């Protein structure tokens with residue numbers, strides 16, 4: 219598993235967590251395969267030519283950067299969308315000094331245009347993250363309502379709790395117990411600005427709460443906090459139950475920004 223928010227760091231391999239250290243302790247079987255077909259009528263997914271049946275399906279295929287196909291010089295572009303791409307950039311920069319880098323489209327405008335366009339390919343779901351009677355969708359793939367005005371962002375602060383809620387609801391549905399709503403915490407943004415520190419904002423109007431070293435400190439705490447517990451089943455299951463991130467920098471006092479019930 220790769221924690222994509224950490225891929226901008228100089229050593230992208232730190233973003234890697236061995237999935238077996240989370241799934242093995244809690245008795246979850248993991249099959250590594252690339253799914254190319256989902257047949258919701260027959261309730262099967264096809265991976266590498268093999269059909270795998272399901273009672274409930276949670277779709278969480280994430281998002282992927284759209285690379286320009288006909289741009290002259292595109293072979294010289296780098297990105298940090300995946301671990302392999304981030305490694306390629308890190309290897310390219312390793313040991314170099316006095317280099318210049320041009321970042322294209324990394325501002326909020328570029329970001330919002332990209333996420334807006336990406337939203338066109340997302341699967342609409344209800345507050346329980348259900349798309350079809352037997353299919354739940356989570357993460358960047360899902361266009362879930364945040365509140366009456368907003369759809370969730372393609373961001374780990376939404377993707378992570380959505381995964382937990384979608385998994386819970388798929389199991390609850392099979393067990394005949396009530397599902398739970400997806401109730402995201404207040405929307406925040408936190409950017410690492412290198413030597414200039416960092417910036418942390420709250421709310422959809424992005425009120426600045428911390429800058430400079432304080433902002434950087436929050437970013438680094440987030441980067442540590444998003445690492446899941448491994449090897450210990452009780453800690454792994456307890457983390458699966460926490461759908462809100464409770465940390466000192468994330469006070470839940472501004473309840474006005476939480477979604478309507």
Ligand SMILES: Cc1cc2nc3c(=O)[nH]c(=O)nc-3n(C[C@H](O)[C@H](O)[C@H](O)COP(=O)(O)OP(=O)(O)OC[C@H]3O[C@@H](n4cnc5c(N)ncnc54)[C@H](O)[C@@H]3O)c2cc1C
Nearest residue numbers: 222223252253279280281298299357358372373374375377
């Ligand atoms: C550089 C970068 C920085 C980011 N920074 C932040 C940040 O600071 N804060 C923040 O909130 N968010 C950030 N994000 C966004 C965040 O990483 C994503 O929102 C989050 O990873 C989405 O989680 P997900 O589980 O939906 O998808 P992913 O993490 O993309 O996981 C999807 C998985 O599905 C697999 N998959 C896809 N298709 C198939 C298939 N057909 N068959 C089998 N498997 C498949 C993929 O290989 C992948 O393992 C950042 C993203 C990037 C790239």
